[in-house]
Amino acid sequence: MTLPDLECTGLTKRFGTATAVDAVSFDVPPGSFFSILGPSGCGKTTIMRVIAGFLDPDAGDILIRGRSILNTPPNKRPVNMVFQHLALFPMMTIAENIGYGLRRQGMAKAEIARKVDAALDRIGLPGIGARKIDELSGGQKQRVAIARCMVLEPDVLLLDEPLGALDLKLRERMKVELKEMQAAFDTTFVYITHDQSEALVMSDRIAVMNQGRFEQMGTGRELYYRPETAFVAGFVGDTNRWHGRIERVEGDALQLVTDSGLTLRGARHGRALSPGGRAEIFVRPEAIRLTRSAGELAHFDNRMSGRVTALLFNGAASRVLVQAGREEIEVNLPQSGEFADLARGAEVHIGWAGDQGNCFAGTP
Amino acid sequence: MKAEARIGLILLLTPLLLWLSLLIVIPHIDMFLVSLRERVGVGEYRISPANYLTFLTEPLYLRTFARTAIMAMLATLITLLIAFPVSYYIAKMARGRTRSALFLLCLVPFWVSELVRTFGWMILLRETGLISTLLQWAGLADQPVEMLYNDAAIMVGLVYTSMLFMVVPLVTTLESLPDEVIEAGYDLGGTNVSVMREIVIPHATPGIVSGCIVVFMLSLGNYLTPTMLGGKDSLWFTELIYSQFIVRFNWELGAAFGFLLLLLSSLIVWGMLRLTGHTLERTMG
Missing domain, CATH: 3.40.50.300 (P-loop containing nucleotide triphosphate hydrolases)
Structure with missing residues (x-):
C-alpha cells in the first residue's frame, strides 16, 4: 500500500x-x-x-x-x-x-x-x-x-x-x-x-x-x-426539509407526520429510528416528479396535489414552489417544454418514491 | 453652476495660498535679496555675493555646516533603526487594544512641549542628575558624571524628538501590507531575514522615505535640542543663523546662512529620493 x-x-x-x-x-x-x-x-x-x-x-x-x-x-x-x-x-x-x-x-x-x-x-x-x-x-x-x-x-x-x-x-x-x-x-x-x-x-x-x-x-x-x-443532507445540495414524528417503521421504510400535518413516507437507510420519535426528513427538489394528471404518479408512495405559488426560473435549475396543504414544496421544473405554459395558481400533482426521503433522528 | 464651483475652489484655496505666499514665498524672496546685500557704509548697501564668499572662506562655518548635515543624517538613520521594529510590532504583531495603546504611548510625549521634554533629558543627564546619582550610588562612578553638552546627548535628544514622525508613516505603510503576503513569504521558504528584505522593506519603502525626509528636515532645522543638550559649543548650523541675526545683528550673513541651509536640505532630500528611486509625488501621494 x-x-x-x-x-x-x-x-x-x-x-x-x-x-x-x-x-x-x-x-x-x-x-x-x-x-x-x-x-x-x-x-x-x-x-x-x-x-x-x-x-x-x-x-x-x-x-x-x-x-x-x-x-x-x-x-x-x-x-x-x-x-x-x-x-x-x-x-x-x-x-x-x-x-x-x-x-x-x-x-x-x-x-x-x-x-x-x-x-x-x-x-x-x-x-x-x-x-x-x-x-x-x-x-x-x-x-x-x-x-x-x-x-x-x-x-x-x-x-x-x-x-x-x-x-x-x-x-x-x-x-x-x-x-x-x-x-x-x-x-x-x-x-x-x-x-x-x-x-x-x-x-x-x-x-x-x-x-x-x-x-x-x-x-x-x-x-x-x-x-x-x-x-x-441539509448542507450539500438543495433540499426540502420537514420536522415531524414517526408513526410507523417497516424495515427500512417508515411513515411520518410532519408538524404541519403532512403524512410522508421516507427511508431510514439503516439509521436507528423508532415509532413515536422525532425525525427530520429531507427530499431533494429533483427527486419530486411534477405532473398535470394524478394518474402518472400511481407508482409513487408519496402523492399530493397543490397549487403553484411561485415560478423560480433559473435555466436548467428552474424550480416551482407548490403549496400542498400547509407546506410549500420546492420541485424541479423540467425545461423540456412540457411545462412552458405553467403559471402561478395552476393546479399540479407531485409525487416521489419513499426511499428518496432521507430521514434522520430529529431534536424533540 | 460652473462659476459657483470656481468661486468655491477659490475660497477653499485662499487660506493655503495666503499662507504660502505671505509666510513662505515673500519672506524667502526678501531673505534672498538681503543675503545678496553687502554693507559698504552706514546705511549704504550694494549687491554682491560677499556673504556667500564669507561662508566659503571661513572654515568654522563650513565645518559647522557639514557637521550639522552629517549629524542630522545620522539622527535620521538611528531614528529609522529604532522606529522600524517598534512600528513593525505595532502594525503587524500587536492586536486590537494593545495596538491602539502602543500607538498612543508613542504619542503621549508630544502632549508636553518640546522645551519641557528637553528639560526632562537634562534632569536625567546632568552632573547632579538622576543617572549620575544612580551610578555613584551603585558604586560604578566615584564622582559626579556629566553626560550633557556632548554630541551623544544631542543625538539622544534629536532621535527622541523625531521618533513619532518616523513611527506614524511606518505604521501606516506596514499596516497596508496584508498578513497573508508575509505568510506567503514564509510558506514559500523564506527566512526571517529574506522576508524582511524582499517583502516587508520593499513594501515599506514609501513610508521609510517619507519618514526619513520629515525627520531629517526636523533635525537639520532643530534649534532647541542642540542648544540645550549640546550647550553653547554644540556648533549647530541653526545656532549660527540665530547668532548672526540676534547677537551679531548681521542680517545679511544670517540670511545667506538661512538660504544655504534651505539649499542643503533640498539637495539631500533630492539625493535620498534619487537613491531609492522614488519621486516626491509617489512618496507623499
Missing part, C-alpha cells in the same frame, strides 16, 4: 475555551483532490493553517508521506499554500514572484529562469514574466499564484478558497481549470471552500465539516445521495 501524501490524526486546535478543530483525522492519497467543505467558522481555515505551520495544534499529528512535520517550521515544510486573496508579492514582477521560492532554495539564476519560463508555459501565460502583478486579470493572478507554489514541487498544495474573489463566470471556468492543473502537475491538492459546487465538481473526495468536526467523508456522489447526518 502506498503511503498517503498527507495524514492527520486526532488533530485538535483550541482558541481559549473554544475548540476550533476537534480531533479530526483523515488521509489523502497521492495525486488526489481532497476538499474540506463547511460553512464559514467551522474550523476549516484553522486546519489549513495548522497544516501549513502557521498554527501549532494542541493535540494530534500531521504526517507527510509518513513523516511527522509537527516540528518543522512553515518555511521548511514540503507543503505550499495558495492564499484566499492569493498574496502575490506586489513589489515583484511575475517572474520574480514565481522564482521567489527557488531563490530561497539557492538555485542558480539560469536554472530559475528556465523553471519560471516552463511554469509560465504550463499555466498558459508564456512571455509575461516581466510584467507587474497588477497588470493581470483575476484568473491570471490565480494561475500565477498556483505556479508560484508548483515550481517548488510540493508534496501537498493547500488552497484556501482561492476562487472566492472571482466573479461567477470566471469561477465556473477556474473550477475546470484547477482540476486540469491538478492533473497536469499530478500533485495532491487539499482545497477548502464553503461553496458546495466547487467541492462537488473538483474533488475526488470531500469532507464535510461542521463545528470543528468532520460530519462525513466520501465522494461527492456519496455525500449527495447518501448523507449520513442531517447536517450533510
Whole structure:
C-alpha cells in the first residue's frame, strides 16, 4: 500500500475555551483532490493553517508521506499554500514572484529562469514574466499564484478558497481549470471552500465539516445521495426539509407526520429510528416528479396535489414552489417544454418514491 | 453652476495660498535679496555675493555646516533603526487594544512641549542628575558624571524628538501590507531575514522615505535640542543663523546662512529620493 501524501490524526486546535478543530483525522492519497467543505467558522481555515505551520495544534499529528512535520517550521515544510486573496508579492514582477521560492532554495539564476519560463508555459501565460502583478486579470493572478507554489514541487498544495474573489463566470471556468492543473502537475491538492459546487465538481473526495468536526467523508456522489447526518443532507445540495414524528417503521421504510400535518413516507437507510420519535426528513427538489394528471404518479408512495405559488426560473435549475396543504414544496421544473405554459395558481400533482426521503433522528 | 464651483475652489484655496505666499514665498524672496546685500557704509548697501564668499572662506562655518548635515543624517538613520521594529510590532504583531495603546504611548510625549521634554533629558543627564546619582550610588562612578553638552546627548535628544514622525508613516505603510503576503513569504521558504528584505522593506519603502525626509528636515532645522543638550559649543548650523541675526545683528550673513541651509536640505532630500528611486509625488501621494 502506498503511503498517503498527507495524514492527520486526532488533530485538535483550541482558541481559549473554544475548540476550533476537534480531533479530526483523515488521509489523502497521492495525486488526489481532497476538499474540506463547511460553512464559514467551522474550523476549516484553522486546519489549513495548522497544516501549513502557521498554527501549532494542541493535540494530534500531521504526517507527510509518513513523516511527522509537527516540528518543522512553515518555511521548511514540503507543503505550499495558495492564499484566499492569493498574496502575490506586489513589489515583484511575475517572474520574480514565481522564482521567489527557488531563490530561497539557492538555485542558480539560469536554472530559475528556465523553471519560471516552463511554469509560465504550463499555466498558459508564456512571455509575461516581466510584467507587474497588477497588470493581470483575476484568473491570471490565480494561475500565477498556483505556479508560484508548483515550481517548488510540493508534496501537498493547500488552497484556501482561492476562487472566492472571482466573479461567477470566471469561477465556473477556474473550477475546470484547477482540476486540469491538478492533473497536469499530478500533485495532491487539499482545497477548502464553503461553496458546495466547487467541492462537488473538483474533488475526488470531500469532507464535510461542521463545528470543528468532520460530519462525513466520501465522494461527492456519496455525500449527495447518501448523507449520513442531517447536517450533510441539509448542507450539500438543495433540499426540502420537514420536522415531524414517526408513526410507523417497516424495515427500512417508515411513515411520518410532519408538524404541519403532512403524512410522508421516507427511508431510514439503516439509521436507528423508532415509532413515536422525532425525525427530520429531507427530499431533494429533483427527486419530486411534477405532473398535470394524478394518474402518472400511481407508482409513487408519496402523492399530493397543490397549487403553484411561485415560478423560480433559473435555466436548467428552474424550480416551482407548490403549496400542498400547509407546506410549500420546492420541485424541479423540467425545461423540456412540457411545462412552458405553467403559471402561478395552476393546479399540479407531485409525487416521489419513499426511499428518496432521507430521514434522520430529529431534536424533540 | 460652473462659476459657483470656481468661486468655491477659490475660497477653499485662499487660506493655503495666503499662507504660502505671505509666510513662505515673500519672506524667502526678501531673505534672498538681503543675503545678496553687502554693507559698504552706514546705511549704504550694494549687491554682491560677499556673504556667500564669507561662508566659503571661513572654515568654522563650513565645518559647522557639514557637521550639522552629517549629524542630522545620522539622527535620521538611528531614528529609522529604532522606529522600524517598534512600528513593525505595532502594525503587524500587536492586536486590537494593545495596538491602539502602543500607538498612543508613542504619542503621549508630544502632549508636553518640546522645551519641557528637553528639560526632562537634562534632569536625567546632568552632573547632579538622576543617572549620575544612580551610578555613584551603585558604586560604578566615584564622582559626579556629566553626560550633557556632548554630541551623544544631542543625538539622544534629536532621535527622541523625531521618533513619532518616523513611527506614524511606518505604521501606516506596514499596516497596508496584508498578513497573508508575509505568510506567503514564509510558506514559500523564506527566512526571517529574506522576508524582511524582499517583502516587508520593499513594501515599506514609501513610508521609510517619507519618514526619513520629515525627520531629517526636523533635525537639520532643530534649534532647541542642540542648544540645550549640546550647550553653547554644540556648533549647530541653526545656532549660527540665530547668532548672526540676534547677537551679531548681521542680517545679511544670517540670511545667506538661512538660504544655504534651505539649499542643503533640498539637495539631500533630492539625493535620498534619487537613491531609492522614488519621486516626491509617489512618496507623499
